[in-house]
């Protein structure tokens with residue numbers, strides 16, 4: 001039995017595929033994969049939650065996205081085989097409690113749980129960085145989202161009670177401990193996000209267009225990560241307006257993540273919260289990946305006593321907000337935000353008070 005967690009991103013949104021910085025935490029919501037090997041080279045997968053089974057030949061698991069949940073598992077197995085990893089046939093039973101389509105990386109949890117299970121029963125040891133890269137590739141080729149590395153990485157490397165400051169270029173990371181007395185509260189707008197629907201990949205292409213523009217003045221840059229805020233101010237004036245705004249978000253967000261890590265290290269939650277608020281405004285106005293429901297949820301949360309910071313989390317266009325709230329204020333926060341959100345949007349939100357969890361692992365209980 002293997003498990004992999006979902007995640008929440010505290011700050012650093014849409015920076016990972018720009019070689020930048022992110023600060024996610026793994027959540028104590030998991031996808032579980034029970035696994036047994038089989039000798040006929042087939043991969044059989046059953047989802048308890050969807051009550052649906054699929055079977056594939058490992059030799060040729062078929063091309064691209066079909067839109068079914070099993071794409072993620074099939075994708076992981078195919079990428080492993082194409083890398084020459086000698087995984088064998090398997091029966092997998094999958095079940096999980098990561099909310100689906102809520103921006104909490106249920107797909108990364110499914111990929112990483114499947115990868116860990118397939119490797120585990122084949123007795124193959126692989127570094128978490130390689131597992132994350134395989135799962136990211138599966139998401140690109142079998143789900144059609146050209147995602148960065150953040151979600152798969154944190155699902156592999158999460159650490160209980162810590163967020164991870166991750167450099168998405170070098171993949172160096174530093175766990176940063178959460179101060180006592182503060183809770184991560186996640187508010188689900190109940191509006192489903194549709195990342196694969198094209199907007200996500202379009203944002204990525206717009207950032208790449210921004211890099212090409214800036215390379216005319218700064219030939220050594222490879223990604224927006226390499227551009228300082230002052231360089232950007234000097235060389236961005238004749239960019240197309242929307243490309244300029246996309247780049248401004250990414251460049252300012254990278255700076256915010258580094259400052260937020262300093263703030264968290266020194267228990268300065270007030271500053272951390274201000275940076276979260278700035279991040280949300282930048283995602284809303286410059287990157288244009290928020291929506292009315294996310295903005296409303298952030299506005300309501302920000303007005304609650306005891307809230308240090310609130311922002312949308314994940315890819316956007318729906319899904320969840322992340323909030324840092326004083327432990328003593330959490331109950332009032334939940335009642336107030338849920339009540340007012342329902343009143344103004346007509347939707348009943350789910351609100352989760354979360355703890356940061358460890359990353360993927362085998363959880364088989366050995367018989368004594």
Ligand code: GLA
Pocket residue numbers: 009012013014015016017147148149150151314315316
């Ligand atoms: C999705 C992607 C991540 C990242 C976020 C936005 O979750 O899977 O790689 O780009 O959106 O920060």
